[in-house]
Amino acid sequence: MNYMRDNYTSAKNDVPILIDYGASTIKAGYATSQTPDVVIRSYINKFKDSNTQSNQIAQWDTDVFKNYRSPFEKNLIQHSGALEQLNDFVFERLQAGKHGRVNHPIILTECFATTDLARMIVLEQMFECYQVPNVMLGVDALFSVFQDDLEAYLKQTQLIVHLGDQTVHVVPIVNGQVIYSNIKRLNLGGLNSLKYFYQTIQLRHPHLKFTYPQIDYWHKQYTSVAIDYQLQLRYFQGPQQYYGYRDQISEQNRFHDDQLQFLDPIYIDIPIVQKIVSAEDLKRKDENRQRMKVRLQESIQQSRINKKSQLEQQLVALQQELEADLNNEELKKKITTLQVKLGLAPKEALDELKYNLLNVPDDKLTPSQLNQKRYQKVMYEQALMKKQKNQEFKQLQKDANKFKLEEPEKYLQMLYEKRDRIVLQIQERKKLQQEMNSRNSRFNQKRIQTLAYLGADDKAEDDFGKDDKDWEIYRSVTKEIDSADEKSKYKLQELEQELKDLDPDFEIKILKSIANIHQLGMNLSQVPLSVDRVRCQEIYFQPSLIGVEQQGLVDMIKLSSKGLDKLLLQNIILTGGGAKTQGIMQRLQKDLISEYDCPIAIKIATDPVFGTWLGMKNFANKHSNMLSQFSISIDDYNEIGTQKWEIFKQHPFSNIVD
Numbered sequence: 001m002n003y004m005r006d007n008y009t010s011a012k013n014d015v016p017i018l019i020d021y022g023a024s025t026i027k028a029g030y031a032t033s034q035t036p037d038v039v040i041r042s043y044i045n046k047f048k049d050s051n052t053q054s055n056q057i058a059q060w061d062t063d064v065f066k067n068y069r070s071p072f073e074k075n076l077i078q079h080s081g082a083l084e085q086l087n088d089f090v091f092e093r094l095q096a097g098k099h100g101r102v103n104h105p106i107i108l109t110e111c112f113a114t115t116d117l118a119r120m121i122v123l124e125q126m127f128e129c130y131q132v133p134n135v136m137l138g139v140d141a142l143f144s145v146f147q148d149d150l151e152a153y154l155k156q157t158q159l160i161v162h163l164g165d166q167t168v169h170v171v172p173i174v175n176g177q178v179i180y181s182n183i184k185r186l187n188l189g190g191l192n193s194l195k196y197f198y199q200t201i202q203l204r205h206p207h208l209k210f211t212y213p214q215i216d217y218w219h220k221q222y223t224s225v226a227i228d229y230q231l232q233l234r235y236f237q238g239p240q241q242y243y244g245y246r247d248q249i250s251e252q253n254r255f256h257d258d259q260l261q262f263l264d265p266i267y268i269d270i271p272i273v274q275k276i277v278s279a280e281d282l283k284r285k286d287e288n289r290q291r292m293k294v295r296l297q298e299s300i301q302q303s304r305i306n307k308k309s310q311l312e313q314q315l316v317a318l319q320q321e322l323e324a325d326l327n328n329e330e331l332k333k334k335i336t337t338l339q340v341k342l343g344l345a346p347k348e349a350l351d352e353l354k355y356n357l358l359n360v361p362d363d364k365l366t367p368s369q370l371n372q373k374r375y376q377k378v379m380y381e382q383a384l385m386k387k388q389k390n391q392e393f394k395q396l397q398k399d400a401n402k403f404k405l406e407e408p409e410k411y412l413q414m415l416y417e418k419r420d421r422i423v424l425q426i427q428e429r430k431k432l433q434q435e436m437n438s439r440n441s442r443f444n445q446k447r448i449q450t451l452a453y454l455g456a457d458d459k460a461e462d463d464f465g466k467d468d469k470d471w472e473i474y475r476s477v478t479k480e481i482d483s484a485d486e487k488s489k490y491k492l493q494e495l496e497q498e499l500k501d502l503d504p505d506f507e508i509k510i511l512k513s514i515a516n517i518h519q520l521g522m523n524l525s526q527v528p529l530s531v532d533r534v535r536c537q538e539i540y541f542q543p544s545l546i547g548v549e550q551q552g553l554v555d556m557i558k559l560s561s562k563g564l565d566k567l568l569l570q571n572i573i574l575t576g577g578g579a580k581t582q583g584i585m586q587r588l589q590k591d592l593i594s595e596y597d598c599p600i601a602i603k604i605a606t607d608p609v610f611g612t613w614l615g616m617k618n619f620a621n622k623h624s625n626m627l628s629q630f631s632i633s634i635d636d637y638n639e640i641g642t643q644k645w646e647i648f649k650q651h652p653f654s655n656i657v658d
């Protein structure tokens with residue numbers, strides 16, 4: 001493996017390596033470093049245009065939502081291959097390997113209630129691939145609140161709200177004891193909010209292609225949790241709606257009115273950049289095309305020569321066979337076919353052979369020959385029709401070329417009209433496909449009934465469609481639509497290429513026509529953000545907005561602290577990158593105050609993103625003597641394996657419950 005560098009000095013051998021496995025970013029570094037030495041996205045992205053793999057975020061476009069591969073699913077490690085690639089990268093960057101092993105104690109994070117499978121994947125990789133001496137596993141949310149004194153930590157009463165990339169954990173700790181039974185997990189996080197934000201704006205602006213960094217920046221910069229969601233929505237609608245609604249709601253809500261800082265709509269300008277291709281580029285492209293053309297012609301020529309010599313050899317062999325069997329009609333036919341192919345005989349010679357019975361009178365033919373004659377007649381007529389069609393097509397092409405040269409504007413107009421027709425066909429087929437995909441649609445019911453009618457032997461009893469197999473027949477029918485769609489798309493591609501070649505304004509015209517449909521003449525290059533600024537962050541409080549059937553954050557906190565010391569509510573601490581979401585603390589404060597009579601105090605961790613790594617660092621430096629006690633050693637692993645629970649160590653940061 002390339003991370004094993006021999007020139008690495010062993011000075012850091014005993015220094016623990018701390019790895020915070022985050023679902024969005026992996027933060028890793030030596031315990032002696034101030035901040036993590038390596039911070040990488042936890043995704044592997046395979047680019048379409050090259051075979052290189054990378055997770056360089058600057059190169060990502062928003063396809064990353066579809067094309068990435070991550071070791072994590074809902075915060076749990078599931079894909080060992082992807083994890084190994086990322087681990088390789090981390091150790092290489094840290095220059096941690098020597099002679100095939102990483103000789104450092106490792107501290108790793110996991111999430112609450114992680115699965116045995118996830119743990120097994122990590123431990124097996126650490127011990128089998130890197131042969132690390134020992135591994136300590138700790139929960140990210142717990143490390144994120146650890147300062148430097150373990151004794152003080154074990155006395156604290158606090159409610160941790162860890163807002164991660166794909167999950168939120170609410171963890172009550174009373175007198176240093178984690179109350180495992182009251183931990184709550186909300187299955188959404190920053191990534192869901194980001195995706196929701198992206199999807200809503202992309203839907204409104206289909207003519208623009210947003211990049212991942214763009215979306216991420218706007219999401220962080222311009223979105224916020226609304227302190228009062230309903231009021232904020234009315235505010236976006238305009239003063240009339242806002243005041244009308246405010247007058248309807250209670251005095252208590254009005255009390256917050258002056259504390260509310262409303263967000264205003266903003267407009268982001270995105271100039272539509274027209275691709276400017278330099279003359280040099282054009283020349284180079286042209287040269288390349290010419291070179292390709294010559295190469296192609298040469299290879300076609302070569303394959304023609306090969307084929308010809310093959311056919312000639314076959315002809316000689318057949319002629320030799322014929323000399324021994326002069327009356328063999330089959331051989332004669334084959335020889336004539338080959339001669340026509342080689343240009344040694346006219347095409348008509350083949351027709352004479354193929355349709356040899358056509359000119360023979362019926363009374364001179366046997367019954368089986370009569371049958372053959374009928375068959376030959378049909379084939380002959382078909383061949384004639386085909387020939388005629390080919391001639392017509394050639395004529396049409398000639399006319400089109402003439403039309404193109406004589407009346408270029410009309411020709412262009414014709415191409416545009418043709419394009420519109422194909423686009424319409426594709427859209428209609430897409431609509432049809434959508435209707436067909438829904439089993440409950442009226443269209444589909446009707447279609448399946450027709451199929452049932454066609455398929456049933458006994459039409460009186462009709463239960464077609466009840467069995468899943470029936471739907472397979474149905475799906476095979478839908479494939480026809482797919483192939484028609486493919487053809488139309490191919491045609492469209494060809495047509496658009498021709499339009500691009502002929503009309504320099506093609507792209508602008510097309511953009512305008514799309515925008516007219518979707519935007520009703522609004523500024524093409526402007527993205528207005530209003531409701532989007534709060535809706536994507538509202539998912540923490542109303543998960544149903546994105547279809548997650550769970551209670552919101554406030555209810556999670558209520559459930560988690562239920563029956564426990566009320567002091568918890570005076571020491572709520574927000575950790576994880578999501579804690580940086582604007583307005584989240586104020587919203588929680590407002591909602592919790594209206595739920596409880598007791599004082600509520602919420603604070604955001606000093607460093608929400610790197611807090612976990614810094615907590616690990618504090619522990620590794622201040623309590624290094626406990627490290628081996630809390631760790632699983634390679635000897636334990638070799639002796640016990642990962643299948644038995646004894647291997648896992650219980651400690652103040654562990655996931656292990658008695």
Ligand SMILES: Nc1ncnc2c1ncn2[C@@H]1O[C@H](COP(=O)(O)OP(=O)(O)OP(=O)(O)O)[C@@H](O)[C@H]1O
Pocket residue numbers: 021022023024025026075140163164165166167189190191194219220575576577578579580581582608609
């Ligand atoms: N300034 C910000 N505003 C809003 N969200 C933010 C901000 N900074 C980071 N985030 C969000 O925080 C999340 C990342 O947080 P963090 O680094 O704690 O997660 P992680 O450690 O990768 O994941 P997890 O803790 O769930 O395993 C991302 O989803 C990101 O969108």
